[in-house]
Amino acid sequence: MASFPLLFDLGPHKPTTRDVARTVKAGGTAALTEAERRADQARYQEVTCRSALNRVQGMPFNWTLNPYRGCTHGCHYCFARRYHVQFEMDSDDEFASVILVKHNIVSVLSRELDRPSWTREQVAVGTATDPYQPIEGHYKLTRKSIEALTRGRTPIGLVTKGPMVVRDIDVLLEQTRAAGCTIYMSVPTVDEEAWRLLEPGTAHPLQRLRAVRELVDAGINAGVLMAPIVPGFSSSRGKLERTVKAIADHGARFVGCNVMYLQDGTRTHFMRFIEQDFSSMLPRFEKLYVKKYPPDKYRKEVQGMVRVLQQRYGLTKREDAEDADDANEMVVKDPEQVGFAW
Ligand code: SF4
Numbered sequence: 001m002a003s004f005p006l007l008f009d010l011g012p013h014k015p016t017t018r019d020v021a022r023t024v025k026a027g028g029t030a031a032l033t034e035a036e037r038r039a040d041q042a043r044y045q046e047v048t049c050r051s052a053l054n055r056v057q058g059m060p061f062n063w064t065l066n067p068y069r070g071c072t073h074g075c076h077y078c079f080a081r082r083y084h085v086q087f088e089m090d091s092d093d094e095f096a097s098v099i100l101v102k103h104n105i106v107s108v109l110s111r112e113l114d115r116p117s118w119t120r121e122q123v124a125v126g127t128a129t130d131p132y133q134p135i136e137g138h139y140k141l142t143r144k145s146i147e148a149l150t151r152g153r154t155p156i157g158l159v160t161k162g163p164m165v166v167r168d169i170d171v172l173l174e175q176t177r178a179a180g181c182t183i184y185m186s187v188p189t190v191d192e193e194a195w196r197l198l199e200p201g202t203a204h205p206l207q208r209l210r211a212v213r214e215l216v217d218a219g220i221n222a223g224v225l226m227a228p229i230v231p232g233f234s235s236s237r238g239k240l241e242r243t244v245k246a247i248a249d250h251g252a253r254f255v256g257c258n259v260m261y262l263q264d265g266t267r268t269h270f271m272r273f274i275e276q277d278f279s280s281m282l283p284r285f286e287k288l289y290v291k292k293y294p295p296d297k298y299r300k301e302v303q304g305m306v307r308v309l310q311q312r313y314g315l316t317k318r319e320d321a322e323d324a325d326d327a328n329e330m331v332v333k334d335p336e337q338v339g340f341a342w
Helices: 017-027 079-087 093-097 105-114 141-151 163-178 192-198 205-218 237-249 264-277 279-288 296-312
Strands: 043-047 063-065 098-102 123-125 156-160 181-186 221-229 255-259
Touching (some): 017 043, 017 079, 079 093, 079 264, 093 098, 123 141, 156 163, 205 237, 264 279
Parallel strands (some): 043 098, 123 156, 156 181, 221 255
8 A cells, every 4th residue: 555654744744635635545534644623523634736726618717716625514516526536535525524725825826926927817716615614714825815816916706605705805805906806605595494404514694695795885896696506495486586685685796596517426425415315306306417407498497587586676697797698607607597496
């Protein structure tokens, strides 16, 4: 069995994500002997990153930044669950309980932003995991990254479910003035039962909406992504309307929506979750999710319903959406929707 000394010596060096993957493959997550267990029972493994800005394709943005991998918010529908498999960890409990912390991301980012070739394109923060999950309170890597992006005069869009974002209103205002900043608060639904069942580690939806109110009042461009709307859990007309109304009541500058899609490891996890806790719903999910997305008809029906509700409550579509299809899509290019039949 191969061993990777960096993980076992408590020296100044930290493993790379590749080192972590090799170690876990050889000995499971128990082999991450440096990973620190904190009060939330998650284990945090510091890693050394070689790059901070990641180039992506097929998205409405070209660059992403993620200080953490894995997310203790543990949403069952999370599209990022599948990424944990890259580190030889599973998309179930390990996604939410073994978090990789890129301890050197700020210095690496600063170097990348200083390159003459950097064209100051917009950077999407928090596309793979939440940049304001609880551990950010300790490391402040998201805050320091935003400060670096401000110095580099690089605009950002940031997606989160973490009300902790209001801690950084001062740096977000600086960022707004220097280059531009949009905060996308993810609030798929205000329905308490759906929230408890689907997003076990997140703050209450109304707490998130109060954070939106605070951001907007401070002068920061902040809105809400109802993403994802989960058929059968948050797709009824009544739940959609309560959510859109609450979003409007909290002064969101815009709203977008997106029906859940299931891919690879996320699909495996979500279907297992349904099978274990809601077995009677399994046949309906299997029928609806023959492919990655539910049928177009379903998605467009939901999309149409949300548009009507947006108009009723005076909310605008996502401000940077250029066409009708973009209007209900937030972070990823293809999905849209809102739903109803279920
Ligand atoms: S907060 Fe976002 S990144 Fe974290 S588990 Fe939920 S959907 Fe995934």
